[in-house]
Amino acid sequence: MTTRRRSVVGTGLLALAFCALVFSSAGLFSQEPTKAPAGKPAVEAAKGETHPPPMGPKDSNRVYVFLAWTWLTIGVLLYFLRLKVREADRVYRTGLFRTTGAAKEPPKL
């Protein structure tokens, strides 16, 4: 494994561990349903309109953290994708992997 690949794998594993830590501490992986308060029955057929859970500051913070993390990840991935697209286009222009014909004029991308 080359040094570059090792550092990419290491960074990826660290990022995964970080996400797992943040998400598990925020309760995102929890499989435990919220308990109904003592003396109250579990959810029945709704008599009025049920809205998405009334989020307290803690819950809404979790959601905003999740949303921010999602867009941050998308931004980082888009940056890397852009680099990969450039590289792929460059390779295509050189015609190295083309099975038929010589290298063409580069497409206007």
Next chain:
Amino acid sequence: MKKIRAWIYDRLGVAELSKFGMKKEVPLHSHTIWYYTGSSILLFMGIQVVTGVMLAFYYNPTIKDANASVARIMTEIPLGWIIRSIHSWSATFMIAIVIIHLLSIAFTKAYRAPREATWMSGVFLLAASLAFGFTGYLLPWDDLSLAATKVGTDIPRSIPVVGAWVRSLLRGGDDVTGDTISRFFIVHVCVLPLAIFAILGIHLFLVQRHGMSVPLKTGHGPEKNDALPFWPNFILRESGVWLVLFGTLVTAAIFLAPSLGPAANLMAPAPAGIRPEWYFLFMFQTLKLFPSRILGLNGELVAVAVMGAGLLLVFLLPLLDNRPAERKGRVIRYVAYATFLYTIALTIWSLL
């Protein structure tokens, strides 16, 4: 590590797949952006499957528990409301992109020979997507979904001879009851997914077989156009589109999460302002526009016949416009524009 990778590559034929992808080319021109809509549909379909399975863990398709189980998903199950919201929004996104995809094919005349069957399978996919929306709408079993399903399943009644039977087949009886929920649930989670994956397989095979069409507007034949290898160049760009769409979906799902109405009461009158999902609004409004009697005929029957004929014309479009590719087909284009404007106008009217 290398050995494992080599084993996986060898057993799955990754090298051959990669070669195939590099050999396959995507035409590059001013309308290339429309090619991204096709694979974006796959993204939302995948999200629908994953979130649908998660919701099915907790959903009970019975008249007693349907509404309560959805309420439980929204209030008790960790992140259940987000999963439900993503499921609901991805359905909306998917149908919107299917319609955009179909329109892009129609306006660029990509349905012409040899791609007639590709178009027809695409129309089937649109119908299956709409059926997903229709069957899924009842499942929360609230007042609105019950009333909308009553209206929707009542439409076939006006068809002579078989109308009553079709209605009964859809409802599982004379009225919308618990049997209707079970029926809609099974259709939603078993029948339609099997159908859509089968049609999708045929559609993708046809796309591979006939390749991607180059619109006439580019002004020159395919041989003069630039092209992009499908793998990795196009797929990498597509991944970017997928990421942005996914982010938009999650954002919409968080900020515009759907609520749940009170549990449906079979004896209660229909609530005021019942309305189907947005993609059925133009049909709903068309039905409302037709008077009860037209030239001595049942107005509803005439409306159903007109809409049925319209759908049939859309399905048969490649056979109606089967001229050589270089002919522009202006009449068809103007009819397509008019239909599109009519659909938009009636949808907006229905929302007002």
